[in-house]
Amino acid sequence: xxxxxxxxxxxxxxxxxxxxxxxxxxxxxxxxxxxxxxxxxxxxxxxxxxxxxxxxxxxxxxxxxxxxxxxxxxxxxxxxxxxxxxxxxxxxxxxxxxxxxxxxxxxxxxxxxxx
Amino acid sequence: xxxxxxxxxxxxxxxxxxxxxxxxxxxxxxxxxxxxxxxxxxxxxxxxxxxxxxxxxxxxxxxxxxxxxxxxxxxxxxxxxxxxxxxxxxxxxxxxxxxxxxxxxxxxxxxxx
Numbered sequence: 001x002x003x004x005x006x007x008x009x010x011x012x013x014x015x016x017x018x019x020x021x022x023x024x025x026x027x028x029x030x031x032x033x034x035x036x037x038x039x040x041x042x043x044x045x046x047x048x049x050x051x052x053x054x055x056x057x058x059x060x061x062x063x064x065x066x067x068x069x070x071x072x073x074x075x076x077x078x079x080x081x082x083x084x085x086x087x088x089x090x091x092x093x094x095x096x097x098x099x100x101x102x103x104x105x106x107x108x109x110x111x112x113x114x115x
Numbered sequence: 116x117x118x119x120x121x122x123x124x125x126x127x128x129x130x131x132x133x134x135x136x137x138x139x140x141x142x143x144x145x146x147x148x149x150x151x152x153x154x155x156x157x158x159x160x161x162x163x164x165x166x167x168x169x170x171x172x173x174x175x176x177x178x179x180x181x182x183x184x185x186x187x188x189x190x191x192x193x194x195x196x197x198x199x200x201x202x203x204x205x206x207x208x209x210x211x212x213x214x215x216x217x218x219x220x221x222x223x224x225x226x227x228x
Contacts, residue, residue, distance in 0.1 A: 035217070045165070045208060045219040061216040095164055100212040101155045103176065105164040 002026040004034075004096050004106035011112045017084040020109045022096035029077040030054035032098050036070060036081045039108075040092040050100070051079060086113045117141050117211050121220035127228040134196040136223045138209035143189045146213065153213035156185055156194045159222075160205045168207075169194065201227060 007021040022034060036048040049060040051070045058070055064083070072079045079096060091113045096106040118141040128134055144153045152172035157165040167176045169185040172192055182197040196203055204227055209220040 037219075044221045045210070047215070047217040047219075050215075059215055063216070100217060101167055101170045101210075102157065102165065103167045103170070105157075105166065108164045 002098065002104055004098060004104060006094075006096060006106040006109045009110040009112070011114065012086050014087055014113060014115055016086050016113075017082060018086060018090075018111050019080055019082040020094050020096075020111070022079045022081070022106050024053075024077045024079070024098070027098075029072075030074055033100065034070075034072065034079040035097045035100060035102065036094065037097065037102070038092040038094045040089070043092075045095075048081070053077075053079065083111075086111075088113050116216055117144065117214060117218050119209055119211055119218050119220040121207075121209060121223050123223060124221065125224040125226070127226045128199050129228045130199055130201065132199050134199050134203070134225055136194045136207050136209075136225075138187075138192040138194070138220050140190045140192075140211055144211045144213035145189050152188055152192070153211055154185075154187070154192050155210045155212060156183075157208045157210060157219075158203075158205045159208065165208065196225075199225075199227070 003025050005023045010018050030053050033050045033052050035050040049070050051058045053072050067084045069082045093108040095108050120139045122137045154172040156169040158168050159165040173185045184195050186193050206222045206224050208222050
């Protein structure tokens with residue numbers, strides 16, 4: 001079955017970077033986009049970016065431009081989300097999802113930013 | 116950005132009752148060239164990631180029970196659960212994928228009375 005499995009929880013200090021992975025299985029990885037969304041405590045879901053797993057094209061939310069990088073490794077059928085210059089406001093659960101309707105969602109990765 | 120506003124914020128109903136959740140977008144998400152509404156509904160149960168229920172405003176995802184239905188067009192949409200079951204306790208989100216940044220409603224928490 002189609003599945004997205006994300007890497008485990010992370011604790012980072014302010015100013016650091018975090019890299020979250022999203023491994024896809026059960027479908028042809030290169031024919032879909034992978035999207036990233038986050039859910040901070042008490043906040044609504046916030047779309048961050050997408051990458052086309054085939055050609056590597058990307059689109060970022062302006063909010064994260066400059067400190068967000070999404071990449072993919074087609075041989076590993078894995079997408080990556082790297083967020084730099086972390087602050088406490090980046091504490092959230094980060095999700096990947098296949099295609100713009102998130103079909104399916106990954107299980108989520110909690111990133112905690114704390115000194 | 117397209118702002119998605121859901122109502123109500125929370126809802127408590129008895130088992131077997133009909134649940135209706137509304138979602139309004141700040142601009143139309145109907146693409147005239149294909150007559151499709153770029154609107155999805157997701158269900159998030161406690162401690163779980165969200166799950167896609169409905170896309171194109173009214174197409175049920177495979178495996179989703181037929182008590183779930185979506186309707187609406189343009190800027191006004193509705194998710195209906197025809198007969199509430201205990202397993203439907205969750206937060207429900209609408210999402211527009213008409214234009215980036217894709218945006219979500221604030222969520223509607225559905226509980227059993």
